[in-house]
Amino acid sequence: MKYTAEHFHLHYIPQYRLLIKSDFLEDTMVIVDEKQEVVALYSYPSEFPDPAALKLLGLPFADVSISLPLESFMLVPSEVYSQRQVQQYHDFQDGKGVVQEYALPMEGITALYQYDHLLFKRWTAIFPQAKLFADFQIIFALVEQHVLNTASVLGVHVKNKKVEMYVFQGKELQLYHDFDVDTADDLHYFILNVRSTLGITGLFDKVLLSGVAATDPFAHAVRSYANELVFLQGNSALYAEDAAVQTKIESLHIIAEFPSCVS
Template identity: 35%
Template sequence: MDFTSTQFHLHYIAQYKLVIKASYQNDIIYVLSEDKQVLLYMNYDQANPSDAALKLLSLPFQQVYISIPYQNLTFIPDELYNADDLIEYQDFMSNPVLPAKVTSIDFLGIKALFQYDALLEQQWRSLFPEAQFIPEFKLNFQLARPHIPLQGEVLGVLVNEHSTDLFLFINGHFKFYNSFEILTEEDLNYFILNLFDMFGVKGLVSKVLYANANHQKDFATQLASFAHELIFIQSNQSIPDIAELSKNVTTSYILDLPTCAS
């Protein structure tokens, strides 16, 4: 359900943060106050937005943070990356016509190259030319970092609308990150077991880090069977409960998107 607080006032728009998780089907919108209160929440059909959503997106927000789907994710160690070779890197992507984006994952010492859907990116840039676009994998790494020990294996599982991201750390070292189309528990089992086989993981991993942005699918019980500990990845913001909204909404990891802004 949608929610608008009585504390949401149009004349404070410049002070609010607009956080958007966009996709090909449903868009999720939060408006946060300076003291990190959820003032507004919307979840609507991207192809048929409500009048209220259209009105909200026409407002002159000055602090806007947007996550849109990405593709062709590639990692390059900092010591090997050369910004002058960006066009050459792009040529090796499955769609070399699209411009490659670059972001740094500083604590891992790597650069991440990826591409956005051109039409979806243009749609949102036309609405908010000054918005900061943040790839969700960067947020996932940031939220996972405190849970990665120097010993043991950590599997990350981030469920989205049309894809699921899997990543793996072994003894504190980053080994793998990729996105897969996972529709069923059998699909998830297949990709996890294949990943474990690829990196020689035997038995249970130390931890599974789990976040779910698609509440039509819940793999928590299944994932618990792969690990000694199942950890739900949630926002680090101290946001009070709101009676009109579920706990999943007020603790969603996407609320931390602004913390990844450069």
């Protein structure tokens, strides 16, 4: 997809925000003005960058946020985690990059993770000043309002051919795991497997869905597992004048929440 609004102007570049969602299959660049309107959007296969998008990457954006996939991910109870022992945790990580840590106070856990090494090097070479983040940081910040007074919550975050799935019982996180998913049938299989593993027989009170638009087959697939389907998003509601772009950005609200959700 390639979109540029008529009122997009290069001399406003220092005032625009550049949001980038990068993974192994597709890169998406979203340029947002001060009113949260999408004034440009480029989405293209990661291995075949769009020439027009490459030109934009050379412009002097002052505010750049980039969502990167992870090479490794581990959750450790905060009460037993110590920074002095980080090397021990590093030995269990598969990646080559620096182990990052991120505290999740409500859940009482600390996340240890590594960005994909090649994508990290690529994007930091282009934008050394960029703010990098992983989607789980946004997700955990946004789910808090949904789990406080809810018995059971299933979360599904779609990232192309992967799905990050998480389950809360009350405020207790019982599972956070990613799965390789191609079709809605794959998604059904893994949800049923998670239910069986956790001994859940009835419906969830809520399913929190992100990463796809309401018209996506995955949205239809998860509706049967809960009393209520909620599309996870915060206060940074992007919008576009073009209808097709508006549909596209329904799947990108997670990346718009940085920096409001991540400290």
